[in-house]
Amino acid sequence: MAGPGWAPPRLDGFILTERLGSGTYATVYKAYAKKDTREVVAIKCVPKKSLNKASMENLLTEIEILKGIQHPHIVQLKDFQWDSDNIYLIMEFCAGGDLSRFIHTRRILPEKVARVFMQQLASALQFLHERNISHLDLKPQNILLSSLEKPHLKLADFGFAQHMSPWDEKHVLRGSPLYMAPEMVCQRQYDARVDLWSVGVILYEALFGKPPFASRSFTEVEEKIRSNRVIEDFFAHPWVDxxxxxxxxxxxxxxxxxxxAVEKDQDGDAAAALSLYCKALDFFVPALHYEVDAQRKEAIKAKVGQYVSRAEELKAIVSSSNQALLRQGTSARDLLREMARDKPRLLAALEVASAAMAKEEEAGGEQDALDLYQHGLGELLVLLAAEPPGRRRELLHTEVQNLMARAEYLKEQVKMRESRWAAESLDKEGLSESVRSSCTLQ
Structure with a gap:
């Protein structure tokens, strides 16, 4: 806070109060609208005398970009005004402070919390990139939280943002060195993908409490992040989901x-119906998170309970059928093991698959069994590709198919259980959001 004699600027229609933060060109204040609503806002005050040509262009670009977009995870620019001394950006107020403070007061964030934040940030970035807008200054200090009780991430501070097509290249150095992509730091030439590098650094900081390239100098940062590794397809990554x-x-x-699912169930296809019910649960849980109306929320929960019950019945039917198939394949499996005696690697992979089947029989062993299936199948698929034509290859091909089907079935069971737990936890945590009234239940 400022010392004695400090006072915020005056702006028609608003009462400016505490200072929320300040940077090179601007100071942000908490403010109240004088209108009947007494709406709380954040006002970014930029003294005209602090602006040179480049910073004025950045400010105008920020206003242009924010006035033209609206997204639940991008801070909203409500209006902008100016007088003889200052330019004022009237922004959505975010009571939770910034992500940097949120991380450091907790030291690290649980992976589940980090994942929700990454989803929200990915959603905002995908929205921007679809409109050929790059932020170019992504860092925890520029990511705000709606509140501390039920925090929703809001991407803010578009002072360095640019209109960039995916193939555009720039060379002006922008942003903060700790979060800059290698092509910005090292080559001074970059494109829209630099935002994704910054996201990776932010995720690392959320999980480990400090950025991966923390350094004492710009030169040290440059040495640490120099790399030619390709960035993965972030928006489609299953962890972001x-x-x-x-x-x-x-x-x-x-x-x-x-x-x-109901159609498949009526047709007698239990396995397909079960798979569809499990996939439906993956969307019902987010729907419950998004619903704000208590009556509709209870209606959704009741329907989910019915679908879970039917899925459990189908699970028993499919499990019984799968066990029968496994028993029928015992003789072929034994023959395959006998034929693999001169192939230690193949024999070891088959043993892992057997361990997965045994673990599956144990109460609560689904996840351990699934891990074993995935490990064993990884080996078996490599060996199958190298196996020459013949009886052993035929047996191995059949075994791989059976194991893959079994692993896929188990994966759905684990997901269904997690979805059920997540739905039940909503009652305990009191989480809620909103869903459109046009959505109807079957």
Whole structure:
């Protein structure tokens, strides 16, 4: 806070109070609208005398970009004004402070919390990149939180943002060195993908409490991050899982899958029906997170309970059928082991698969069994590709197919159990959001 004699600037229609933060060109204040609503806002005050040509262009670009977009995870620019001394950006107020403070007061964030934040950040970035906008200064200090009780991430501070097509290249150095991509730091030439590097650094800081390239000098930063590794397809990554992010579409997608599940169930295809019910649950849980109306929320929960019960019945039917198939394949499996005696690696992989089957029989052993299946199948698929034609290859091919089907079935059971736990935890945690009234239940 400022010392004696300090006072915020005056702006028609608002009462400016405490200072929230300040930077090279701007100071941000908490403010109240004088209108009847007494709306709380954040006002970014930029003294005109602090602006040179480049910073004025950045400010105008920031206003242009923010006025033209609206997204639940991008801080909203409500209006902007100016007088003889200052330019004022009237922004959405975020009571939770910034992500940097949020991380450091907790030391590290649990992976589940970090994942939700990454989903929200990915959603905002995908929205921007689809409109050929790059932020170019992603860092925890520029990511705000709606509140501390139920924090929702809001991407802020677009002072360095640019309109950039994916193939555009720039060379002006922008942003903060700790979060800059190698091509910005080392080559001074970059494109829109630099935002994704910054996301990776932010995720690392959230999970480990400090950025991966913390350094004492710019030269040290440059040495640490110099690399030619390719950035993965972030938006499609299963850990980010944007597909199942809570949204107004979650309930509709869950309902559509249930319709298909019921059709398969009526046709007597228990395995397909079970798979569809499990996929529906993956969308019902986000729908419950997104729902704000208590009555509709209870209606969704009741429906989910019915679908879980039917899925459990189908699980018993499919499990019985799978066990029968496993027993029928015993003789072929024994023959394959006998034929693998001169192949230690193949024999070891088959033993891992056997251990997976044994673990599957244990109560609560699904996840351990799934891990073993995945490990064993990884080996068996490599060996199958190298196996010459013949009886052993035929047996191995059949065994791999059976194991893959079994692993896929188990994966769905684990997901169904996790979805059920997540739905039950909503009652305990009191989590809620909103869903559109146009969504209907089957």
């Amino acid at each position: 944007l597909e199942h992010m809570p949204s107004g579409e979650s309930l509709a997608r869950a309902t559509a899958l249930v319709v298909q």
